[in-house]
Amino acid sequence: xxxxxxxxxxxxxxxxxxxxxxxxxxxxxxxxxxxxxxxxxxxxxxxxxxxxxxxxxxxxxxxxxxxxxxxxxxxxxxxxxxxxxxxxxxxxxxxxxxxxxxxxxxxxxxxxxxxxxxxxxxxxxxxxxxxxxxxxxxxxxxxxxxxxxxxxxxxxxxxxxxxxxxxxxxxxxxxxxxxxxxxxxxxxxxxxxxxxxxxxxxxxxxxxxxxxxxxxxxxxxxxxxxxxxxxxxxxxxxxxxxxxxxxxxxxxxxxxxxxxxxxxxxxxxxxxxxxxxxxxxxxxxxxxxxxxxxxxxxxxxxxxxxxxxxxxxxxxxxxxxxxxx
Amino acid sequence: xxxxxxxxxxxxxxxxxxxxxxxxxxxxxxxxxxxxxxxxxxxxxxxxxxxxxxxxxxxxxxxxxxxxxxxxxxxxxxxxxxxxxxxxxxxxxxxxxxxxxxxxxxxxxxxxxxxxxxxxxxxxxxxxxxxxxxxxxxxxxxxxxxxxxxxxxxxxxxxxxxxxxxxxxxxxxxxxxxxxxxxxxxxxxxxxxxxxxxxxxxxxxxxxxxxxxxxxxxxxxxxxxxxxxxxxxxxxxxxxxxxxxxxxxxxxxxxxxxxxxxxxxxxxxxxxxxxxxxxxxxxxxxxxxxxxxxxxxxxxxxxxxxxxxxxxxxxxxxxxxxxxxxxxxxxxxxxxxxxxxxxxxxxxxxxxxxxxxxxxxxxxxxxx
Numbered sequence: 234x235x236x237x238x239x240x241x242x243x244x245x246x247x248x249x250x251x252x253x254x255x256x257x258x259x260x261x262x263x264x265x266x267x268x269x270x271x272x273x274x275x276x277x278x279x280x281x282x283x284x285x286x287x288x289x290x291x292x293x294x295x296x297x298x299x300x301x302x303x304x305x306x307x308x309x310x311x312x313x314x315x316x317x318x319x320x321x322x323x324x325x326x327x328x329x330x331x332x333x334x335x336x337x338x339x340x341x342x343x344x345x346x347x348x349x350x351x352x353x354x355x356x357x358x359x360x361x362x363x364x365x366x367x368x369x370x371x372x373x374x375x376x377x378x379x380x381x382x383x384x385x386x387x388x389x390x391x392x393x394x395x396x397x398x399x400x401x402x403x404x405x406x407x408x409x410x411x412x413x414x415x416x417x418x419x420x421x422x423x424x425x426x427x428x429x430x431x432x433x434x435x436x437x438x439x440x441x442x443x444x445x446x447x448x449x450x451x452x453x454x455x456x457x458x459x460x461x462x463x464x465x466x467x468x469x470x471x472x473x474x475x476x477x478x479x480x481x482x483x484x485x486x487x488x489x490x491x492x493x494x495x496x497x498x499x500x501x502x503x504x505x506x507x508x509x510x511x512x513x514x515x516x517x518x519x520x521x522x523x524x525x526x527x528x529x530x531x532x533x534x535x536x537x538x539x540x541x542x543x544x545x546x547x548x549x550x551x552x553x554x555x556x557x558x
Numbered sequence: 559x560x561x562x563x564x565x566x567x568x569x570x571x572x573x574x575x576x577x578x579x580x581x582x583x584x585x586x587x588x589x590x591x592x593x594x595x596x597x598x599x600x601x602x603x604x605x606x607x608x609x610x611x612x613x614x615x616x617x618x619x620x621x622x623x624x625x626x627x628x629x630x631x632x633x634x635x636x637x638x639x640x641x642x643x644x645x646x647x648x649x650x651x652x653x654x655x656x657x658x659x660x661x662x663x664x665x666x667x668x669x670x671x672x673x674x675x676x677x678x679x680x681x682x683x684x685x686x687x688x689x690x691x692x693x694x695x696x697x698x699x700x701x702x703x704x705x706x707x708x709x710x711x712x713x714x715x716x717x718x719x720x721x722x723x724x725x726x727x728x729x730x731x732x733x734x735x736x737x738x739x740x741x742x743x744x745x746x747x748x749x750x751x752x753x754x755x756x757x758x759x760x761x762x763x764x765x766x767x768x769x770x771x772x773x774x775x776x777x778x779x780x781x782x783x784x785x786x787x788x789x790x791x792x793x794x795x796x797x798x799x800x801x802x803x804x805x806x807x808x809x810x811x812x813x814x815x816x817x818x819x820x821x822x823x824x825x826x827x828x829x830x831x832x833x834x835x836x837x838x839x840x841x842x843x844x845x846x847x848x849x850x851x852x853x854x855x856x857x858x859x860x861x862x863x864x865x866x867x868x869x870x871x872x873x874x875x876x877x878x879x880x881x882x883x884x885x886x887x888x889x890x891x892x893x894x895x896x897x898x899x900x901x902x903x904x905x906x907x908x909x910x911x912x913x914x915x916x917x918x919x920x921x922x923x924x925x926x
Contacts (some may be wrong), residue, residue, distance in 0.1 A: 328903035338891030
């Protein structure tokens, strides 16, 4: 097998790993924003989820309990966001900022107080984590040229959360475009007054979307703390919630392109990790920061409307007021 | 029976105070949750922040940065926009000041120093120019673009500080020291000119700039034609068009002022204290600005008070972390989060109830 092929396989493999938390958060944002609630609190919900997962898995060495705790913590934060933006009709962006700031402070202070490791949670044993699953025949398939290597390196050997995240993309597509709830969800993000006139509760629909966002951010956080790493560390999300937000815009709030956008940003991350100190013929060293900046730069260019237009759901960010007195 | 507006002391006094009190109550619960006494913590904080010349100096030094970033958020708020990019604009302000200081070291200080301050303001404003233009003329949401620009600023600064602008021979990501003529005098140095002795703290001349900036913003927003236009656009852009005001133009101008104010935050940290450009020097001041602006209800007087409160929290929090290792400095971030939540996102939660209570005593229907 050629060396270049092997490098590509490894890059794709690490891109998948790096794009999974983005994908969870991106799909979380998709539900929330398609229902008309701006969610810049993805970062905070993922962070509190990661902390809850790491803390719980260190006490109960079972990854599923960690996942459950992550989802509960993240949903709790989502409900705060929902209460502020839906019930109290407050500023949704300010609510999202509050979620992010609270999560960053609370995880650090509680982690330090409870575990005395400077904000970390204890290192998890293998049994408390989601481990990599080797798919059937992965080793014997290596003998098959090209496909065998792809199967063994890229497709096999991920944790259950990775496969879960990938399955979530068609599932979200189906939910949004082929179910009654999905139709209503999209409607409430475009024209809540029409949904209200049809006798449906705008409040209930928006809450259900916000809770869905909480669940998925919890998955993303759990992935970071107990699948990708063996425990929570301070500020573990490191801006991934915002990259996911960028990916959501990049995907124009649609599930299948969201997968593409998250994979692209994951790949950029993987490339940035690999090219540190590598000199390219004719170009020389490419600064890592240039690659790290690309997701943000691409999103701004897209938002500017120069390469296609990203149009958000019409009613996004606008609290719904029933009476017009 | 028609409702009339609640009196100012109620909406601008009691309601924000109740919101902030609830935020502190919530933070107190967190302290209790980790097994410490919230009242004792409060006492240590207040003593650490206000109990000595040393503490007070540090408190006002933190306050300086928060006044700038708080004013930055507030000016954008008045035009109806949420500039969440204060962090990035402040970083670029530092870059602007450093570029002037490092490239023109031969100038005498009466020329160099104002140029450095100007460089900070202009660079901060420049960093919001693209998001402002895109918001005004292409409808790209300013919140998203400024978030992206925060990350771009951070990566750009890291690139410059480990690469082209790095001081030769230094391991740390920092530039060379500026010439003395490019740095602001410390408050204790200035006191010495008048024969007064003050404890040495990082408090510097930029505190005076911050107070002047607050007064200027007040005059701008409430006493000038431009301020009127900004408030009109913020209140109702459609009405502004009928009044002959261009919302797009006013949006760009207001955001440039906002970015410039955020950039001036660098005068405190870079020109006042560090005397060189370092990485991540903003330390979250851009986000504190959001809490400060919300708490101060967008009014410069309220912002100075709110910035002072956060200055007390930052300095007191440092002392608290020293005395009570379980309550780390992140406690300030928790309080900040609760303030943003209760004074920002949930600002109307208690307003209706307080208005109803007032009504019962005043005997007149009011709307909050």
